[in-house]
Amino acid sequence: MDKTKPTIMITGAAGALAQQVIQRLRENANIVAVDFREQVYLGDEIPSYCIDFNKRGFEDLFRKYNFTGVIHLGRIMSSQETRMRRYNANVLGAQKLFEFCHKYEVKQVLVLSTYHVYGAMPYNPALIDEQAPLKAAELTMDLIDSVELENLSTIYLWKYPDLNITILRACNIVGPEVRNTISKILGSEYAPTLLGFSPIMQFIHIDDMADAIVLAFQTIKPGIYNVAPDDWVSYQDALLRSGCKRVQIPSIPPVLPKMIIKTFNLKKFPTYLVNYFKYPVVIDGRLFNKTYNFRPQKSLSDIFNYYKERKLMQGKGEY
Known part of the structure; x- marks a missing residue:
């Protein structure tokens, strides 16, 4: 490794977003890629x-590489593991990460969070800023680890100011190779909707989100920031513009859509996120945009055209 360059640990290295971030940083930094799901090959120099x-071996990495910074993008989603294993990885694992960062004098930590922590409910304000309470844990047990990770990050933000912790609460991240719920839905030929509901949603392209992470990491301004564009669109409009055929699911009584999802095993429409397809959760990204002079480069048309064109290519057997 080049000792004249900073050494950065990037977690969640198997994910598309982490790999985008790595590509942007690899020329000017020594990168160490870490993932608790699988080992990935990113070149002989990484x-x-x-x-x-x-596990004990995780601390050995801090001893070996003397990290300057950590970009924590690794989080197990609710569909991937049992609730207890998710909690152990997402919360207890993150606590170990912060403690090692402090012990080995890491100078900067960036944590990727999600707008889901605010919770989806009919009385949400039109724009949710960073001061709003995190209500997701009150609504579903499957988002407790996301909220706990946020709370833990905030505790260490104030407990150890020398870590310069930055927390980014991102809106829906979409685009090539993204495997989250909303990206899978937009990429599907048939997409579920709840009868009578079409909440306003925000989308950010993976390229822009990677740019936002790198910008926040390179410009050390600790704090909590929403990351979202200034425009938004209704869910059903997003489906139509992405070339999806809508499948209506009855929305009342409230237990009915969850029963239908479980009965037909609709994995692309997880029950714990049902409320996010009923009620808008529109976050205010102005603080981040102003602080970092950030503007997304990809428009909503760019985002939806990607999914629409992908379906057309698949239909022609070209994908």
Whole structure:
């Protein structure tokens, strides 16, 4: 490794977003890629590890590489593991990460969070800023670890100011190779909707989100920031513009859509996110945009055209 360059750990290295971030930083920094799901090959010059944050070997990485900074993008989604294993990885694992960062004098930590922590409910304000309470844990057990990770990050933000922790609450991240719920839905030929509901949603392209992460990491301004564009669109309009055929699911009584989802095993429409397809959760990204002079480069048309064109190519057998 080049000792004249900073050394950065990037977690969640198997994910598309982490790999975009790595590509943007690899020329000017020594990158160490870490993931607790699988080991990925990113070139001979980038050490890559598949490791549990709660295992002894994780601390060995801090001893070996003397990290300047950590970009924490690794989080197990609710559909991937049991609730207890998710909690151990997302919360207890993150606590180990913060403690090691403090112990080995890491100078900067960036944590990727999600707008889901605010919770989806009919009385949400039109624009939710960073001071709003995190209500997701009150609505579903499956988002408790997301809220706990946020709370933990905030505690360490104030407990150890020397870590210069930055927390980014992103809106829906979409685009090539993204495997989250909303991207899978937009990429599907048939997409579920709740009868009578079409909440306003925000989308940010993976390229722009990677740019936002790198910008926030390179410009050290600790704090909590929403990351979202200034425009938004209704869910059903997003489906139409992405070339999806809508499948209506009865929305009342409230238990009915969850029963239908479980009965037909609609994995692309998880029950714990049902309320996010009923009620708008529109976050205010002005603080981040002003602080970092950030403007997304990809428009909503760019985003939806990607999914629409992909379906056309698949239909022609070209994909």
